[in-house]
Amino acid sequence: MDLNTAIETRRSIRGFKPDPVPRALLEEVIALANRAPSSMNTQPWHFHVLTGAPLEPVRTGNTERLLGGVTPSRAIEDYAAYDGVHRKRQIEIAVQLFEAMGIERDDKERRQDWVMRGFRQFDAPVSVVVCCDRDLLSNTIAQFDTGAATYGLVLAAWARGLGAVINGQGIMQSPVVREVAEIPEDQVILTCVALGWPDEGFVANDVVSRRRSVPDTPRFIGFDAD
Numbered sequence: 218m219d220l221n222t223a224i225e226t227r228r229s230i231r232g233f234k235p236d237p238v239p240r241a242l243l244e245e246v247i248a249l250a251n252r253a254p255s256s257m258n259t260q261p262w263h264f265h266v267l268t269g270a271p272l273e274p275v276r277t278g279n280t281e282r283l284l285g286g287v288t289p290s291r292a293i294e295d296y297a298a299y300d301g302v303h304r305k306r307q308i309e310i311a312v313q314l315f316e317a318m319g320i321e322r323d324d325k326e327r328r329q330d331w332v333m334r335g336f337r338q339f340d341a342p343v344s345v346v347v348c349c350d351r352d353l354l355s356n357t358i359a360q361f362d363t364g365a366a367t368y369g370l371v372l373a374a375w376a377r378g379l380g381a382v383i384n385g386q387g388i389m390q391s392p393v394v395r396e397v398a399e400i401p402e403d404q405v406i407l408t409c410v411a412l413g414w415p416d417e418g419f420v421a422n423d424v425v426s427r428r429r430s431v432p433d434t435p436r437f438i439g440f441d442a443d
C-alpha cells in the first residue's frame with residue numbers, strides 16, 4: 218500500500234477477528250514506528266506488546282475497577298470535558314459510531330456495553346501499551362514525539378492489513394496495566410493501541426470520521442494569490 222492510500226483509507230478499527238498476529242509482523246511495524254522524528258532524536262517512547270493470557274487480566278482488571286467505581290487513574294488526562302468546536306467533533310464521531318451500531322440515544326444498556334468494549338480494548342488480540350520516559354513527562358515534547366511514533370505504528374499496521382485504534386480507555390486504570398505488564402516505574406503509560414485483524418462484519422469499522430477541509434486548517438502567509 219502506498220503512503221497516500223494508507224493515510225487516506227486508515228480508520229480506527231474497533232472490531233477484531235480473534236486470530237493471532239505474528240510477532241515478526243509486529244516487529245516490522247515497530248521498526249517503522251521507530252523511524253518517527255523526535256526532538257533531538259531522543260526517541261522517548263516504549264511499546265509493551267501484550268497478547269494471549271497476559272492481556273486478559275488487563276482487560277478484566279480495567280473493567281472490574283470501572284464497574285467497581287474506582288476513579289480512573291492515569292498519568293495524563295484526555296477525558297477532560299471538551300467544549301465548543303472540540304465537543305462538537307467529539308459528539309459527531311460518537312453519533313456516527315452509534316448510528317452505525319444501531320445504538321439509540323436513550324439505550325443506556327447498549328451505550329454502556331460500548332464503553333465496556335473500550336475498556337476491554339475492543340477484545341483485540343494485541344494491545345500495545347505506549348509509554349514514554351518518566352524523566353521527560355513534564356516535557357510535553359516527549360508526548361509529541363511519542364504521538365508521532367504511535368501514528369507511525371498505526372499506519373504501518375494498516376498498510377499490512379492490520380487494524381488498530383488508539384485507545385485511551387484501555388489504560389484508564391493504569392495501575393492494573395502497569396502491574397500485569399510489569400512496566401517499569403521510570404516509564405509513564407500514555408495510552409494503548411488495540412490491534413489485530415479487522416472483523417469485516419463489524420459495522421463500526423466502516424465509519425469514516427470527518428475532517429476539517431484544507432481551507433479551514435492552515436493559514437498561508439507570503440504566498441501569491443492564485
Ligand SMILES: Cc1cc2nc3c(=O)[nH]c(=O)nc-3n(C[C@H](O)[C@H](O)[C@H](O)COP(=O)(O)O)c2cc1C
Pocket residue numbers: 227228229230231295310335382383384385386387408424425426
Ligand atoms: C490519543 C487518542 C486516544 C483515543 N482514545 C480512544 C478511546 O478511548 N476509545 C475509542 O473508541 N477511540 C479512541 N481514539 C480514536 C479516536 O476516536 C479516532 O482516532 C477519531 O475519532 C478519528 O477517527 P479515525 O481514527 O477513524 O480517523 C483515540 C485516539 C487518540 C489519538
